Amino acid sequence: MPDRETLSLIGGVLAILFVATTIGQRLKRSPDVGINPALVDAFNLRIRAWWMMCTVLAGAVFLGPPARVATVVVFFFISFWALREFITLTPTRLGDHRALFWVFTAFTPLQYLIVGLGVEEYSLLFSVLIPVYAFLFIPARVAMAGDYKRFLERVAKIQAGLMICVYCLSYAPAILSLKIPDYDGQTATLLFFFVLIVQLNDVLQFAWGKLLGRTVIAPAISPSRTWEGFIGGVASASLIGAALFWATPFTPWQAAGMAAVVSVMGFAGGMTMSAIKRDRGVQDYGTLVVGHGGVLDRIDSVCFAAPVFYHLTRYFFALS
Amino acid sequence: MGAAGHYAVPRRQDNMPSHDELRPGGDAARVSPMTARFGQNTDAAGTSLQTHMTSTLLAVIARILSGASVRWIDSQPDTCQRVYFANHTSHLDAIVLWSSLPQRVRALTRPVAAKDYWEKGGVRRYMARTFNALLIDRTDIKVHQSPVDLMLREIGTEQSLIVFPEGSRNTESEIQDFKSGLYYLAKKRPDLELVPVHIDNLNRVLPRGEFLPVPLLSLVTFGPPIWLENGEAKTDFLERARKSVRRLKDL
Numbered sequence: 001m002p003d004r005e006t007l008s009l010i011g012g013v014l015a016i017l018f019v020a021t022t023i024g025q026r027l028k029r030s031p032d033v034g035i036n037p038a039l040v041d042a043f044n045l046r047i048r049a050w051w052m053m054c055t056v057l058a059g060a061v062f063l064g065p066p067a068r069v070a071t072v073v074v075f076f077f078i079s080f081w082a083l084r085e086f087i088t089l090t091p092t093r094l095g096d097h098r099a100l101f102w103v104f105t106a107f108t109p110l111q112y113l114i115v116g117l118g119v120e121e122y123s124l125l126f127s128v129l130i131p132v133y134a135f136l137f138i139p140a141r142v143a144m145a146g147d148y149k150r151f152l153e154r155v156a157k158i159q160a161g162l163m164i165c166v167y168c169l170s171y172a173p174a175i176l177s178l179k180i181p182d183y184d185g186q187t188a189t190l191l192f193f194f195v196l197i198v199q200l201n202d203v204l205q206f207a208w209g210k211l212l213g214r215t216v217i218a219p220a221i222s223p224s225r226t227w228e229g230f231i232g233g234v235a236s237a238s239l240i241g242a243a244l245f246w247a248t249p250f251t252p253w254q255a256a257g258m259a260a261v262v263s264v265m266g267f268a269g270g271m272t273m274s275a276i277k278r279d280r281g282v283q284d285y286g287t288l289v290v291g292h293g294g295v296l297d298r299i300d301s302v303c304f305a306a307p308v309f310y311h312l313t314r315y316f317f318a319l320s
Numbered sequence: 321m322g323a324a325g326h327y328a329v330p331r332r333q334d335n336m337p338s339h340d341e342l343r344p345g346g347d348a349a350r351v352s353p354m355t356a357r358f359g360q361n362t363d364a365a366g367t368s369l370q371t372h373m374t375s376t377l378l379a380v381i382a383r384i385l386s387g388a389s390v391r392w393i394d395s396q397p398d399t400c401q402r403v404y405f406a407n408h409t410s411h412l413d414a415i416v417l418w419s420s421l422p423q424r425v426r427a428l429t430r431p432v433a434a435k436d437y438w439e440k441g442g443v444r445r446y447m448a449r450t451f452n453a454l455l456i457d458r459t460d461i462k463v464h465q466s467p468v469d470l471m472l473r474e475i476g477t478e479q480s481l482i483v484f485p486e487g488s489r490n491t492e493s494e495i496q497d498f499k500s501g502l503y504y505l506a507k508k509r510p511d512l513e514l515v516p517v518h519i520d521n522l523n524r525v526l527p528r529g530e531f532l533p534v535p536l537l538s539l540v541t542f543g544p545p546i547w548l549e550n551g552e553a554k555t556d557f558l559e560r561a562r563k564s565v566r567r568l569k570d571l
Contacts, residue, residue, distance in 0.1 A: 080535075084387055088537045094527050100534045 006189045009247045010058050013196060017054060020047050046203075049298045053195060060176070061188040068176050068188070069116055075173045076112040082165040082296045082303075083108060089280050090157045095147030099138050103158060107134045108166050115170050118177035126174065130167040135159055164303050165296065171306035178310075179319045183249040190313070193241075193248050194262065198305050201237040201263040202270070208232030222274040225267075234263040249317050258312065262305045269304030273297070375450045379419030379426070386412055386525050387537035390420045393571055394544040395515060397422045401480055402513040402545070404429070405502055407495045407565055408484035409523035412533070417482055417517055418451060420540045430454045431482040432471060454481065468504040481505075485561065489528050495566050498558040506548035506557070513545035516561065518568035541568040 024044040028037075060071040087100060107130060114126045139155045175191045183190070209229025217225050241259020245252040273296065382388075406417055414431040421429055435455040438448040448455060454474050456467045475481060483505075485498035506514060520539040546564050548557055 084535060084537050087534075088387075088521060088524075092524065094530075097524075097527055097530050097534060098532070101532045104535055 003186070005247045006061055006186065006192075009189065009192065009196075009244065010054075010061065013054055013192075014058075017047065017050055021051075046298075050199065053199070057188070057192045057195060061192060068118065068173075071176060071188075071191075072112055072116040072173045075115075075169060076109065078295060078299060079112070079166045079169045080104070080108055082169070082299060083161055085294050085296045086161040086165050087158070089277075089282060090161065092154060092157070093147055093149065095145035096142055096154055096158065098145060099141040099158060102141065103134065103138065103162055107137075107162060111166055111170050112173075115174050115177070120177075120179070123177075126170075130162055134162055138162075168303040168307050169299060171310040172302060175306075175310055175313070178314060178317075180249045180313070180317050181319060183317075186249075189247050190249070193244060194306070194309050195302065196244075197237055197241050197259045197262050198266045198301050200240060201233050201259075201266045202301055204236045205229045205233030205263075205267060208236070218271070221278055222271065225271065225274075230267055233267070234260055237263040249313075258309065261312065262309050265305035265308050266301030269301040272304070273300035371450055375452075376423075378415065378447075378450060382412060382415045383419050385533055385535050386416045386522060387535060388416050388420060388522075389537070389539050391539065391541045391571075393541060393568065395542045397425050397542075398513075399425055399428055400513060401475065401477065401509075401511070402429075402515050403480065403502070403505055404482045404515045404517050404542075405485050405498075405561065405565065406482070406517035406519050408486045408489050409519065410489065410526045410528070412522050412526045413484065413489075413519055414453075414482055415451065416522060416538065417519065417540060420542075425480070428478060429480040429482060430475070432456055432484075434458050434488075466504075468501055468508065471505065472509055485558075495562055498562050500554060500558065502561055503548070503554045503557050510548060514547060514561065515545045516543040516564040516568060517541065518543070518565050520569060541571065543568045 024040065024047050027040045028044060056071060056074050060067040063070070083104065092100065111126070111129055114122050114129065138158050139151075142151065142155055142158075172191065172194070175194060176187045178187050178190070180187065180190075206224070206229065209224055209226045209232075212228040212232060213224075213226035215227045216223060217227055217230065238256045238260040241262075242252045242256035245255035248255050248258075250258060404417060406413060414433060418426060418429060418431055430452050431454070433448060433453045433455055435457040436459055438444050438453060438455055447453075454471060456470065471481060483502065485502045486496045487499045490496050502514065505512065518539075518541045520541070521536060522538045524534065525536050525538055526533045543564055546561060552560075
């Protein structure tokens with residue numbers, strides 16, 4: 001059974017979600033409030049994604065070890081779907097087909113299998129499987145297919161997709177296997193804390209940008225991301241992180257620092273994925289999937305923040 | 321109609337109902353399609369139930385593998401007699417299109433496929449039977465046994481067809497010129513609704529010449545039906561049909 005801190009964290013999040021859902025539904029039913037209906041829909045979609053994430057993570061907290069496996073499996077499916085979206089919107093040629101086959105059927109499941117085993121001895125393999133072995137395999141397999149047209153570009157696209165959607169995201173469930181002194185069996189709470197901060201930061205940057213945003217950072221890439229929103233988001237996410245220190249192995253200052261780093265990385269992830277989307281001329285990764293926001297749109301910030309959060313925690317707080 | 325469950329495979333002539341039975345207005349027209357497919361014989365019904373389950377299972381797998389989203393633009397699923405015509409880029413086209421239809425429409429819809437390809441080997445033959453495919457001999461077309469006549473006889477007044485008027489799988493990025501079969505179908509049965517379908521990205525899931533699929537996401541778009549206009553020339557109609565498919569790509 002989880003301790004009191006964990007229960008209050010989850011309870012608090014559920015309460016916030018409940019309020020947000022109520023607001024979202026009310027806004028949807030009264031179209032004359034003067035808020036853009038598309039914005040309301042986007043808000044509701046985000047809330048729904050949050051409920052799903054929250055349920056999965058809370059499950060991991062309550063069920064203990066079997067749920068750890070379940071969490072890894074869920075993240076595997078998220079990675080798999082995100083990679084589908086990424087490669088679907090990235091032009092590849094017939095010569096890339098076999099390499100892509102192995103990327104989807106071998107490297108992606110293998111990465112999550114290693115994470116799922118959660119054995120300390122495999123942590124080296126877990127961190128080199130894709131950046132080293134898949135990195136070398138992909139160009140070799142593409143070369144064997146005999147099509148050299150825009151070779152480096154095609155190879156780089158597949159490598160980037162695999163790194164962002166699979167490798168980076170797999171650091172999130174890997175948090176569950178960290179061995180932190182005086183924090184036994186609570187890593188699920190830490191994962192919960194991490195995802196909460198990343199997602200809150202997304203919302204806060206958006207909210208601050210709407211309220212005070214003046215200086216757009218890169219108008220050609222994202223007209224809604226401003227310096228005011230960025231700074232406001234990072235600052236407020238850090239405050240929330242510090243306020244939630246009791247759920248983590250960190251002191252209040254450390255928790256604030258972690259939340260700040262995670263927020264900056266989340267911002268970097270959103271910015272990078274926006275640039276890729278602009279280049280491909282699409283609004284979001286879900287365009288092909290009618291009626292859903294893309295999975296990749298929801299997790300871009302998590303992908304970028306997870307490796308940094310994992311490594312900082314591991315080197316400064318965990319036994320290795 | 322004893323072993324009518326097998327009539328999808330023209331090779332087994334002995335088990336097929338005579339063509340007269342399937343002609344519009346003939347006996348078969350009054351038999352419900354499920355009975356026509358599954359027959360009354362318990363043995364045949366058993367095999368057919370299995371076929372039905374296999375086809376549903378394969379359809380689900382195809383949908384998951386191809387990540388296909390389905391859009392109906394100015395068009396609705398319906399059990400009325402239709403000819404779905406689509407661009408052709410992958411072996412998965414027929415099964416993904418078929419599985420994009422709702423269950424009750426699917427039960428009445430038969431993909432038209434090449435006999436020379438789908439009768440080679442046990443697996444292909446089994447697949448063709450599972451999807452109740454209407455196999456057409458591309459190498460042996462006779463004047464009195466034209467493929468269009470065969471198709472119209474087979475569908476009677478109940479079933480719909482899935483055709484790929486480009487003839488064979490296309491490796492170019494643009495849709496190729498349509499073969500004339502669609503025109504003759506429309507001319508001989510003006511009551512059939514011709515529904516254009518555009519299949520996007522499936523050529524990357526399973527390209528021509530590959531046998532291992534890559535599970536990307538694809539998109540199946542159904543458009544509003546077209547009909548042959550009064551006095552419309554063959555080439556004009558075929559070009560209009562091709563454009564009605566092409567147009568769906570950009571919507």
